[in-house]
Amino acid sequence: MSERASLPDLLPRYERPREAPTQPEVLDPAVLIPSAALEDALAASPLSDGAKGLLRGLIRLGGPAMFGGGGVGIEYGSLLKTAVRPDLVAAHVREAADHLHERQVDLLMVPGMSGYPVGAMYAIVAGIPAVLLKKQRYEQPHERHEPREGDSPVGDYPPGAFVIPSYTGDADVLISADLASVQDIVDAVLKRQVAAQRGVERLALSLRVAGADDIIDKATMSQAVSDSALIVGKAAIRSFVARYRAATGDERPVADSVAVVAWVTPLIKGYNHPQAQLQRWFGITPFAGLTVTSVHLDPPALGIEGLGIVAFP
Numbered sequence: 001m002s003e004r005a006s007l008p009d010l011l012p013r014y015e016r017p018r019e020a021p022t023q024p025e026v027l028d029p030a031v032l033i034p035s036a037a038l039e040d041a042l043a044a045s046p047l048s049d050g051a052k053g054l055l056r057g058l059i060r061l062g063g064p065a066m067f068g069g070g071g072v073g074i075e076y077g078s079l080l081k082t083a084v085r086p087d088l089v090a091a092h093v094r095e096a097a098d099h100l101h102e103r104q105v106d107l108l109m110v111p112g113m114s115g116y117p118v119g120a121m122y123a124i125v126a127g128i129p130a131v132l133l134k135k136q137r138y139e140q141p142h143e144r145h146e147p148r149e150g151d152s153p154v155g156d157y158p159p160g161a162f163v164i165p166s167y168t169g170d171a172d173v174l175i176s177a178d179l180a181s182v183q184d185i186v187d188a189v190l191k192r193q194v195a196a197q198r199g200v201e202r203l204a205l206s207l208r209v210a211g212a213d214d215i216i217d218k219a220t221m222s223q224a225v226s227d228s229a230l231i232v233g234k235a236a237i238r239s240f241v242a243r244y245r246a247a248t249g250d251e252r253p254v255a256d257s258v259a260v261v262a263w264v265t266p267l268i269k270g271y272n273h274p275q276a277q278l279q280r281w282f283g284i285t286p287f288a289g290l291t292v293t294s295v296h297l298d299p300p301a302l303g304i305e306g307l308g309i310v311a312f313p
Contacts, residue, residue, distance in 0.1 A: 042055070064297050103210065182236050223277070223281055266290065
């Protein structure tokens with residue numbers, strides 16, 4: 001997993017490179033679908049109802065933008081971050097919930113407040129609990145590939161904590177799970193599994209985790225969250241087993257497993273090939289509402305898989 005810095009015994013840091021505009025920088029207007037022609041184009045497209053709703057909202061409310069820590073990106077705050085729009089997002093959320101049910105997910109992990117609004121919608125519609133990975137400014141001195149005096153050891157942070165560059169700003173951020181929330185959710189999952197295994201000689205305990213985010217760009221955040229989920233999940237299972245044995249005296253051997261089995265997102269930047277990365281790293285094909293094939297600044301436009309290049313008003 002090449003984007004993770006090699007820092008033995010230190011807090012892991014993941015690199016997320018800035019993005020440049022998709023070439024060509026100036027588009028030929030002849031290749032564009034004007035926003036006024038969007039409905040006709042959608043009617044002739046193979047996009048799902050959920051994808052169509054997302055695109056309608058994105059073209060009306062969003063646009064390409066430059067972000068301090070990420071370079072060229074997509075502004076979609078009024079669709080997915082600062083407002084809840086059932087008229088535009090509900091069909092996609094239902095489609096994503098169906099995918100989570102198919103993958104038999106026990107727990108959603110969502111990085112940062114920007115992803116949590118849509119992550120919470122996924123959780124409510126799917127009936128699957130979600131945990132926020134808290135984001136805060138990381139102020140420790142830290143070099144990207146070599147530790148130096150003053151770096152913080154892993155033991156100073158919760159299990160699964162990691163550092164990643166901010167997309168919208170210039171600083172690094174520290175991301176870690178709310179362990180009390182994770183533990184309460186995992187306890188409920190494992191209690192059901194123990195109750196179903198009365199009389200067996202060896203307990204088999206498992207946790208199936210999914211990641212959810214407002215967008216998947218280069219899959220760097222998805223990789224970091226997936227790595228973190230495996231660590232956090234294992235810690236929660238160990239804690240449950242210790243407390244269960246102390247309370248019941250049940251000393252049966254335990255086989256435990258934690259797996260990241262799905263990723264769901266409204267938007268994925270297909271031109272960065274995050275699907276291939278997640279498949280290679282975790283065997284996951286992410287579920288995305290819209291696959292963006294290009295981002296253009298002049299004129300403002302997005303390439304959409306299954307449709308073409310759509311201009312903003």
